[in-house]
Amino acid sequence: MKYLRVGPAGAERPVAGAGGRYYDLSTVTGDITGAFLASGGVRSTAGLPETDIAGQRLGPPIARPGVVLCIGQNYAAHAAESGAAPPTVPIMFYKAPGTVVGPHDDVLIPRGATRVDWEVELGVVIGRTARYLDSPADAAAHIAGYVVSNDVSEREFQLDRSGGQWSKGKSCETFNPLGPWLVTPDEVGDPGRLRLRSRVNGEPRQDSSTADMIFDVGFLVWHLSQYTVLEPGDLINTGTPQGVGLSGRFPYLAEGDVVEVEIDGLGGQRNVLRNAG
Template identity: 45%
Template sequence: MKIIRFQDSDGVVHYGEYVDDQTAHLLEGDIFHDFEVTNRRMVVSQLLAPVEPKNILCIGLNYRQHAEETGAKLPENPVLFIKAVNALNHPGAPIDIPKIAPGQVDYECELAVVIKKPAKNVSKNEALDYVLGYTCANDVSARRWQKEGGAKQWCRGKSFDTFCPLGPCLVTPEDIPNPNKLRICTTINGVVMQDSSTSDMIFDVPTLISFLSEGTTLLPGTVILTGTPQGVGFARNPPIFLKAGDEVEIEIEDIGVLRNPVQEEK
C-alpha cells in the first residue's frame, strides 16, 4: 500500500491510500495503530511529507562505494547524527539555500524508514516488524558547516529549514519485503548524479534498527535516514553543489520520485 498525507481544498490534513496524483482514498483511524481504507475518494490539493517525524536519526557513511569516494575507512558501527525536525520539507516544496550557508549545499538520496511502534532492544530478526513503511529522503547538507574549518557541526549543517524533504508516499512493508534490494538515484535538472542500490549498504536496515534501539526507545514516527550512495557533490571533481533554479529528484525503486526545486532563502 502507498500511503500519502495531504491537504484537501479546505486545508484540512488527511491520510489516504494513493490512487493517482490528484486523488486518494481516505484513511480512517491512526496509521500507527489501527486504520482502514474507506471508499471515500478525495481530491489531493497539496501533497505533504508522509509523516511528521518524532525524531530524525541519520546514518553517515553507510554505503561502501561512498566510503571509497571520500577516502574514509569502513565504520565498525553505524555512525549516528541527528537532523532537527524543523528541517522537514514536503514534496514539491523548495529547498532553501540559507543566507548563513550560501555555498556548498549538497544533495544526498536516502532510503527513509518510519517506525510504527515503540522499539527498544530489538533484535535484527524482529526489527522489520517495527517498520510502518519506507519513503524517499533528501539529506540536504551545508558542507561548509559540516566539514570546514573549526566548526564541523554536523547537526547544524544538516538541520537548516527545508533540509529534509520526504515523500512522495509511504510504502508499507508488504510491498517492500527486502528494503536492501532497491535501486536508488538522484538527478539534478535531469542529469543523473547518484545511481546505486540499497544492497551496497554497509549496515542493512534490520541492523540499523536493532543498533539504534539498544538502550533507546524509538518512538512511533521516528524516521531513520539510512545513508547515501556514491556521487555526492562535494566528492566530485570539480564539486557540484545545489544552486537556485535547480530541480532535484530522488527516486527509489517501488516507492517513487521525490521532487524539489531549489531557491535562495527569502
C-alpha cells in the same frame, strides 16, 4: 497501502492510496501520526470515501516526526568519496525534525551557504516502539513503512564549522524533503534490493542499490534501539550512495537548480533550490 498527506503546509489532510485510487482518511484519523501508525493504520479502504488529489500539494507523508536519526557513510563507495574508510559500526547523527518538508517543496539555500549537497536515501518510519530489541530479526515488526528521503546537507557547515558534529550542516530549514508516500512493508518487499537515483538539472548523479548498504535496515533498527528508544512516527535516514557534490566530481547546488531523487516502488521528488529570505 500508501499513506500521503495532501494540502497546504500546516493544513494537510490524511489520504490512503490503494490500487491506483485515493481515499480520504479524515474520518479515521486527523493525521498520519505516530499514534495512527502504532494502531496499525488502516487495513482496508472499504467504506472510505474516494478523494481526488490531482493538482494539490503533497506534504511529507508523516506528520512532524519526534526525531530524525541519520546514518552516515553507510555505502562504502560514498565513504571513499568522502575520504573516509568504511565504518565498522553505524555512524549516527541527528537532524532537526523541522527540516521535513513535502516532496516537491522548494529547498532553501541558507544564508552564507556555498556547498549545498543532495543525498538520496531510503527512509524508514517506525510504527511500534523499539527499545533494546533482541536481534535484527525483530526489527521488521517495528517498521511502519518506507519513504524516499533527501538528506540535504551544507558541507561547510557540516565539516568546517561543525565543532566536531555534523548537525549544523544537516538541520537548516527545508533540508529533508520526504515522500511522496509512506509505503507499507508488504508493498515494498525486500528493502535491501531497491534502486535509488538522483539527478541535478536532469543530469544523473547517484545510481545505486540499497543492496550496497554496509548496515542493512534490520541491523540499523536493532542497533539504534540499543542506544535510544525509537518511537512510532520517528524517521531513520539510512545513508546515501556515491555521487554527491562532496565527491568533487560535481558542482554544489545553486539557486534555480532542480534536484530529483527517486527509489523504485517509493516514488520520486522534485525540488527547486531557492535562496532563503
